[in-house]
Amino acid sequence: MSTPPAEAGPDAFAASRERVETILGWLDGDRASELDHGELERQLDVHGRRLLRQLLQDHVDLRAVRESRVNVVDAGGARRSRIETGHTRQLASIFGDVTVTRLAYRGPGAANLHPADAVLNLPPEKHSHGLRRLAAIESSSGSFRGRSHHPGHRATSGQTPGRRPRATHRRRLRHLLRTPAASTSSQG
Numbered sequence: 001m002s003t004p005p006a007e008a009g010p011d012a013f014a015a016s017r018e019r020v021e022t023i024l025g026w027l028d029g030d031r032a033s034e035l036d037h038g039e040l041e042r043q044l045d046v047h048g049r050r051l052l053r054q055l056l057q058d059h060v061d062l063r064a065v066r067e068s069r070v071n072v073v074d075a076g077g078a079r080r081s082r083i084e085t086g087h088t089r090q091l092a093s094i095f096g097d098v099t100v101t102r103l104a105y106r107g108p109g110a111a112n113l114h115p116a117d118a119v120l121n122l123p124p125e126k127h128s129h130g131l132r133r134l135a136a137i138e139s140s141s142g143s144f145r146g147r148s149h150h151p152g153h154r155a156t157s158g159q160t161p162g163r164r165p166r167a168t169h170r171r172r173l174r175h176l177l178r179t180p181a182a183s184t185s186s187q188g
Contacts, residue, residue, distance in 0.1 A: 012062040016054045023047045053095035060091075060120070064101040067116050072105040080105035080113055087114065091122065094130040 011017070026032050026047070032040060072080040087104040090097055102116035123129060 012065070013055070013058045016051065016058050019047075019051045019054050023051065049095055053093070053098065056093055056095055057098045060098055060100050063116065063120070067103055069103065070115060072113055072115060074107060074110065074113060078107055078110070080107050080110075082106040084112075087112065089114075089117075089122075090126055091128055092126050092131055093128045094134060 023044075027044075032043075035043065069083055074080060082105070084104045084106060086101060088099050088101045091100050100116075100120070100122065102114050104112040104114055106112055121129075123132070127135075
């Protein structure tokens with residue numbers, strides 16, 4: 001048995017709409033009119049990524065509001081009937097970091113279970129599948145040096161890589177693929 005999801009507020013995407021209006025206002029203004037195409041393109045890339053991150057954040061927030069309570073049984077067959085709201089974890093996406101809020105199903109002496117993580121197909125670690133794919137593309141290209149034109153490059157940070165030795169990049173990639181996501185509760 002499950003309980004129906006809660007209704008979302010009047011506009012779950014209000015922050016995204018506001019960001020779109022800000023971008024349109026900037027494009028319509030004098031400051032954007034003074035830019036050459038290269039700088040305009042660069043700034044739109046930055047503003048666009050912020051918008052995409054906000055859209056993703058608004059969407060996962062909406063999912064949290066709509067998350068239904070379900071009957072949960074752990075791998076050992078124990079029913080998880082204690083449910084807490086407000087449990088969060090960070091997700092590093094190709095657009096930037098977002099916070100995923102979901103229900104936690106608790107059991108005495110057992111780790112919390114989060115069915116919403118499975119519904120979203122979230123990896124156990126912090127880094128999204130899309131970010132991992134970009135890391136694999138970059139690492140397979142060999143050295144990061146001279147790759148600033150690559151479409152996967154700068155996808156999340158907006159920064160151009162320095163001239164680091166390959167070993168440093170390998171260490172950073174291994175760290176990226178091993179770092180676990182932290183699950184926290186806003187309830188203390």
